[in-house]
Amino acid sequence: MAAIPGGADHAHDHDHHQPSGIMRWVTTTNHKDIGSMYLWFSFAMFLVGGVMALVIRAELFQPGLQVVDPDRFNQMTTLHGLIMVFGAIMPAFVGFANWMIPLMIGASDMAFARMNNWSFWLLPPAAILLTSSLLVPGGAAASGWTLYPPLTVQMGIGMDMAIFAVHILGISSIMGSINIVTTLLNMRAPGMTLMKMPLFCWTWLITAYLVIAVMPVLAGAVTMILTDRHFGTSFFNAAGGGDPVLYQHIFWFFGHPEVYIIAIPAFGVVSQVIPAFSRKPLFGYASMVYATSSIAILSFIVWAHHMYTVGMPVAGQLYFMFATMLIAIPTGVKVFNWVATMWRGSLSFETPMLFSIGFLFLFTLGGFSGLVLSMTAVDIQLHDSYYVVAHFHYVMVAGALFSAYAGAYYWLPKWTGHMYDEKLGKLHFWLSIVFFNMTFFVQHFLGLAGMPRRIPDYSLQFAEFNMISSIGAFGFGLSQLVFLIVVLKCIKGGEKASAKPWDGAEGLEWTVPSPAPHHTFETPPVFK
Amino acid sequence: MSAVLSQSSEFSIEARRNCSMSPRALLTFFLVTCALSMAIAAAWAAVGVWWVFPFAGLEISALGLAFIAYGRRVGDFERIHLDDERLLVEVCEKTRVSRYEFAPAWAKVETRKVGFGSEVVVRCRDRQVTVGRYLDEKGRAKLARDLAGKLRERRF
Ligand code: HEM
Ligand SMILES: [Cu+2]
Numbered sequence: 001m002a003a004i005p006g007g008a009d010h011a012h013d014h015d016h017h018q019p020s021g022i023m024r025w026v027t028t029t030n031h032k033d034i035g036s037m038y039l040w041f042s043f044a045m046f047l048v049g050g051v052m053a054l055v056i057r058a059e060l061f062q063p064g065l066q067v068v069d070p071d072r073f074n075q076m077t078t079l080h081g082l083i084m085v086f087g088a089i090m091p092a093f094v095g096f097a098n099w100m101i102p103l104m105i106g107a108s109d110m111a112f113a114r115m116n117n118w119s120f121w122l123l124p125p126a127a128i129l130l131t132s133s134l135l136v137p138g139g140a141a142a143s144g145w146t147l148y149p150p151l152t153v154q155m156g157i158g159m160d161m162a163i164f165a166v167h168i169l170g171i172s173s174i175m176g177s178i179n180i181v182t183t184l185l186n187m188r189a190p191g192m193t194l195m196k197m198p199l200f201c202w203t204w205l206i207t208a209y210l211v212i213a214v215m216p217v218l219a220g221a222v223t224m225i226l227t228d229r230h231f232g233t234s235f236f237n238a239a240g241g242g243d244p245v246l247y248q249h250i251f252w253f254f255g256h257p258e259v260y261i262i263a264i265p266a267f268g269v270v271s272q273v274i275p276a277f278s279r280k281p282l283f284g285y286a287s288m289v290y291a292t293s294s295i296a297i298l299s300f301i302v303w304a305h306h307m308y309t310v311g312m313p314v315a316g317q318l319y320f321m322f323a324t325m326l327i328a329i330p331t332g333v334k335v336f337n338w339v340a341t342m343w344r345g346s347l348s349f350e351t352p353m354l355f356s357i358g359f360l361f362l363f364t365l366g367g368f369s370g371l372v373l374s375m376t377a378v379d380i381q382l383h384d385s386y387y388v389v390a391h392f393h394y395v396m397v398a399g400a401l402f403s404a405y406a407g408a409y410y411w412l413p414k415w416t417g418h419m420y421d422e423k424l425g426k427l428h429f430w431l432s433i434v435f436f437n438m439t440f441f442v443q444h445f446l447g448l449a450g451m452p453r454r455i456p457d458y459s460l461q462f463a464e465f466n467m468i469s470s471i472g473a474f475g476f477g478l479s480q481l482v483f484l485i486v487v488l489k490c491i492k493g494g495e496k497a498s499a500k501p502w503d504g505a506e507g508l509e510w511t512v513p514s515p516a517p518h519h520t521f522e523t524p525p526v527f528k
Numbered sequence: 529m530s531a532v533l534s535q536s537s538e539f540s541i542e543a544r545r546n547c548s549m550s551p552r553a554l555l556t557f558f559l560v561t562c563a564l565s566m567a568i569a570a571a572w573a574a575v576g577v578w579w580v581f582p583f584a585g586l587e588i589s590a591l592g593l594a595f596i597a598y599g600r601r602v603g604d605f606e607r608i609h610l611d612d613e614r615l616l617v618e619v620c621e622k623t624r625v626s627r628y629e630f631a632p633a634w635a636k637v638e639t640r641k642v643g644f645g646s647e648v649v650v651r652c653r654d655r656q657v658t659v660g661r662y663l664d665e666k667g668r669a670k671l672a673r674d675l676a677g678k679l680r681e682r683r684f
Contacts, residue, residue: 112598185548185557212591213565216565223583523663524664
């Protein structure tokens with residue numbers, strides 16, 4: 001289409017002067033392209049972080065030091081944590097948001113398409129900074145992903161690179177969140193009130209709000225480490241009169257909401273998938289919205305449950321203990337609603353549903369171990385033990401990652417226009433769930449028996465369980481390649497997907513053809 | 529007779545961009561977010577961690593700018609008015625109003641396919657303007673039909 005002389009119309013011309021090849025991806029402002037890039041980036045980082053996890057598990061296969069020296073080991077745990085949290089899980093859900101939110105609310109794109117391009121392209125430099133810091137003198141940050149001083153005040157340039165990367169990732173998250181909030185508030189199709197939005201949209205509205213609330217706190221915290229390192233301040237450096245425990249308060253004031261920034265969109269995906277394969281609407285939609293909001297609010301007032309052992313007045317311990325336990329109530333409401341949705345539904349068990357049910361079982365287990373940890377008296381024993389490692393992997397891997405897989409399988413037909421290979425999908429699920437539990441269930445026992453986390457060597461009594469865990473980890477890692485094969489196959493070909501390949505699915509995203517055309521909902525659809 | 533004809537051949541339509549939240553509600557949302565973010569920053573500053581403030585400030589300004597930038601589109605509209613003298617098309621985008629005047633006798637309405645949908649173009653020799661961007665496919669088809677019909681009536 002030629003540009004219209006003097007016309008006010010530039011809404012359409014981008015799809016005609018679009019650059020091709022790599023430049024198409026560098027300059028794209030299309031929410032679907034950007035969503036795909038987020039998802040590919042996230043999977044790539046998942047593999048990078050996964051390799052680091054396997055280095056850790058290889059070292060822990062048996063007692064003694066075999067594979068890496070302790071310093072490298074600590075760099076591996078640090079980068080693994082940072083990369084999985086900020087590079088793999090968060091971008092995965094931002095990818096879902098970019099792809100699906102406009103389709104779900106009947107908008108043509110995100111509110112700020114060009115800013116969207118920027119939020120994505122900030123990620124690769126941050127990833128390069130993090131990974132390449134392994135090569136600089138002194139190596140990467142080796143302080144754990146929580147970046148606690150005084151260690152962080154002492155380390156080499158790898159630490160500065162990590163701080164810079166965290167800043168960049170934070171900027172990207174904030175831009176993404178501003179975009180999502182603006183889109184969700186303003187661009188819903190006529191008739192779609194807030195309380196009629198698909199639950200996935202609600203969970204992202206709440207998540208974006210959490211991001212906006214806590215990212216400045218993280219930015220402040222790491223900036224203060226930076227000034228302590230280079231500009232002579234002593235916020236956290238005890239040698240200069242600073243307070244290292246203050247950092248822990250700041251970090252966890254960000255950190256606990258952060259775990260919900262990861263978990264809440266996962267709840268959203270599962271809340272789309274379970275009704276579709278139960279062929280029933282979501283049970284208790286409104287209570288789901290309120291429960292999610294309560295979880296978000298509570299997440300601001302429980303942070304010190306990560307710090308029971310640093311020395312806290314008993315009143316403080318009691319307060320944080322009871323506040324943390326409160327989270328179990330809205331979480332219980334959600335689990336109840338998911339189960340009630342399935343109750344007497346006409347269930348079928350395609351891969352997205354399998355991953356959702358896996359999520360439901362194992363996330364609940366992670367919630368229970370969280371309750372165990374919330375009890376101060378118990379946590380003082382278990383803190384910084386493998387029990388904590390088991391807990392957060394149940395919520396992060398079996399919770400967030402499984403939910404991401406559920407979403408990926410659920411929407412793959414919409415993205416590619418083909419059905420994925422159901423047999424391979426099911427294989428991926430069963431391998432994942434078996435190896436996941438093999439890796440992490442035994443870690444509960446290791447923790448209870450007293451094995452500390454973040455150590456490259458351990459006492460002989462822990463040998464068997466560690467061996468099981470390491471074998472499980474390699475199995476889990478390799479199984480994830482099945483997913484890559486499924487996706488590649490699905491892009492290349494396969495049975496043609498109809499506009500609505502899941503008969504129980506509901507929502508505007510299923511009213512557009514599969515694959516979703518480059519431009520959808522140029523004018524808002526009517527929503528009933 | 530001619531007076532009646534001219535009356536019945538008048539045609540007016542106004543369409544606005546779909547905005548699911550009123551500017552007022554958006555402002556409330558912004559103020560609440562701002563208050564929360566500033567409260568958090570202030571609480572940290574009170575215990576000596578003033579470094580949260582600049583970041584919270586930057587971020588809230590970014591959110592405010594985003595809402596303003598979006599808010600500038602809230603008033604977007606399209607107005608088409610046809611009477612005996614002229615066909616007037618007004619398009620407002622981001623507070624900038626463009627006006628197009630055509631002689632009814634010479635103006636034409638065309639529907640074109642664009643990607644997945646269609647667009648309606650009003651043209652008169654080499655001048656043209658796209659209309660109906662805030663209508664759905666059905667609404668656009670009806671607009672093109674009705675406007676073309678009215679224009680035909682004016683062609684004696
Ligand atoms: C019912 C909900 C939950 C409760 C009651 C809970 C409770 C806790 C407690 C008390 C700890 C501190 C243990 C210690 O360090 O000694 C902890 C650690 C952790 N939790 Fe949770 N949690 C819950 C849900 C989640 C969710 C949904 C996620 C993430 C998606 C998560 C991720 C983590 C992480 C990453 C850590 C370890 C942080 C570290 O020390 O590196 N938790 N949890
Ligand atoms: Cu926490």
